[in-house]
Structure formats: C-alpha cells, structure tokens
Amino acid sequence: NAGVTQTPKFRILKIGQSMTLQCTQDMNHNYMYWYRQDPGMGLKLIYYSVGAGITDKGEVPNGYNVSRSTTEDFPLRLELAAPSQTSVYFCASSYYGALTSSYNEQFFGPGTRLTVL
Amino acid sequence: RKEVEQDPGPFNVPEGATVAFNCTYSNSASQSFFWYRQDCRKEPKLLMSVYSSGNEDGRFTAQLNRASQYISLLIRDSKLSDSATYLCVVNVKDYKLSFGAGTTVTVRA
Numbered sequence A: 001n002a003g004v005t006q007t008p009k010f011r012i013l014k015i016g017q018s019m020t021l022q023c024t025q026d027m028n029h030n031y032m033y034w035y036r037q038d039p040g041m042g043l044k045l046i047y048y049s050v051g052a053g054i055t056d057k058g059e060v061p062n063g064y065n066v067s068r069s070t071t072e073d074f075p076l077r078l079e080l081a082a083p084s085q086t087s088v089y090f091c092a093s094s095y096y097g098a099l100t101s102s103y104n105e106q107f108f109g110p111g112t113r114l115t116v117l
Numbered sequence B: 001r002k003e004v005e006q007d008p009g010p011f012n013v014p015e016g017a018t019v020a021f022n023c024t025y026s027n028s029a030s031q032s033f034f035w036y037r038q039d040c041r042k043e044p045k046l047l048m049s050v051y052s053s054g055n056e057d058g059r060f061t062a063q064l065n066r067a068s069q070y071i072s073l074l075i076r077d078s079k080l081s082d083s084a085t086y087l088c089v090v091n092v093k094d095y096k097l098s099f100g101a102g103t104t105v106t107v108r109a
Helices: none
Strands: A004-007 A010-013 A019-025 A031-037 A043-051 A054-057 A064-066 A076-078 A087-094 A112-116 B004-006 B011-014 B019-025 B033-038 B045-050 B055-057 B060-065 B070-075 B084-093 B096-099 B103-108
Touching (some): A004 A087, A043 A064, A043 B096, B004 B084, B033 B060, B045 B060
Parallel strands (some): A010 A112
Antiparallel strands (some): A031 A087, B019 B070, B033 B045, B084 B103
C-alpha cells in the first residue's frame, strides 16, 4: 500500500512551457485534492474531485486544469507556465467514514517542487 | 477574515518543556478538526484529530472550544524531534479542509 504518490519530485520549467503533475492513490479514496504551498504560507486548494468524472475549482484554479478518469489518478496540468506558479504542489486524498458519518483526514503525497524561470 | 488563523511563532523551547498554542477558525458550522505536522519541505502528516471532549495522544493534548471557536495543542516533555511546523486544519464544507499557515516549534537541547 503506497498511499499517495506523486511524480516528478522536482521540475524546472521555462516560461510558457506546459507540464502534467501526476498523482495516484491506492486507498480507493473518493476525494482527491491538489494544493500549492508557497514559502511561509498555508496550503491553497487548486482543484478537487469527489469521484471519477467529477472535478471542481478550489481557491486558486487559474492557470491549471485537472481530470479524473479513474478513482486512482488525478493529474494536474499546467498550461503556459508562469513564474507565479513556482511552488510546492501537494496531492491529497480522503474518504467518507460511513460508520462515523464524517469526512476524515486527508493523506498527502510527497509533493512536487516546481520552479518556473 | 481568514478561515483558520494561527500564531506563526516561532516557539523556541528547551527539551523537556511544555509548549502550547492555539488557532482560531471562522466557520461556526465546522465539524472536523485536526492538527497536522509538517517537517521542512515535506508533506503534511496527521498528528491527531481533535474531538469535542478533548483528547490526548501520548505527550500531545488537543482541546476544542466551540463557543470561542478555537483549538489548542499542548506538547509535554518536548523532544528535539518535535521541532516542526504544526498546522491547524478545519473542515469548511463537508470534505473540504482549510489549513492554517502553521505554528513553528523549535526544541533546543
């Protein structure tokens, strides 16, 4: 059980380039999330998904796109990279506890450190 | 007003000391509360959930005050390995969580 995995770990992009950050979870969680974390700041939600085929915008979606074709995978696409997108990107997943009728904690991947020059 | 606010610290304490800090949240309808720990440049990891009656996990004690909308974390007998940033996390709507910017704790020998 690997939990949440992300690739790549590090990436340097030039302004205007595009890339896809990969995220996979093997816990059969319905909910998946993408966050960015700038130095000294809290996590900001970019996009989230409540299940395969369903995605929605978070606080800071501009410049990003997502898809969720399977329960396991939730890739984040950056189009036309800009220096403002230099950040650490975390993918997370969570589940609904039917027995406790509560939304549980989120499990995070190790992050992708992206620099746009 | 931010959804979750924390004192950024840093709290510098000697080994063996007790350190405590709070966070406040703005959404009175929030139902789930957590403390996460984040080490430098690593992913956040769940430290403990916070329950209405308060709860303890070894040297860590979490309290919830719904009336005043704050959560606290107390660390007893601090270890060097407790040095980290502690994130206060509150659900804002169902499955969506809001993260505080973190409180930095440094434990010195």
